[in-house]
Amino acid sequence: MGATVIGPVGRVGHALEVMSRERVNGAVLDIHLGGELVYPVADALRRRRIPFVFATGYDPESIPFLYLDVMRRQKLVAWSEAAWLLFGIRDAC
Template sequence: MTLSPVSLAGRRIFVVEDEYFLADDIGKAFRALGAEIAGPAGHLDDALKILHDGSVLDAAVLDVNIRSEMIFPIARELKLRGVPFLFTTGYDKITLGPEFQDVPLLEKPIDLPAMAQKLAGLIAEPGV
């Protein structure tokens, strides 16, 4: 199966990731596909500031564990707003609990092209 070229052009993607180099790689990959990056945020407080700054977010990539804090308060607010997102983690899906079982989970190390493809699909088909 060949993947069609992914476009995130004009989309604002919220990135919450505490591993600096991974956050930088995600940002570069998404910018190369035409996206604008909100963040990346490496602390929960920074992520909350971005979340509440009044700007539009088209989708998000959330590391499950940010400096030993769980990302779930951010995830809950995105869900309430109808903003599609996916989780990245070194943990397995059981750590998400029933509340987020429907959210895509990408295990680290991350395949960035696959992540971009998945995110573009979430944006294109909200609620699926």
């Protein structure tokens, strides 16, 4: 699809570090990373206007109101679906 995958990244601090040194065009975030909630990463992505989606088993009622506009998919998300959700690319695979 022309993208380079950076990750997986299993900790919030590591994800923020990676974002500070790598070019990130989009992200698929699990809400629960190694005992931490991923919302600081989501906030950093929003500030940078980088598209992201949640890939999670959490139901919508457990996601804070601030993030209800974020697309949510059940794990596991296919690469082709991620490309469509993040960038509007169809037939990516």
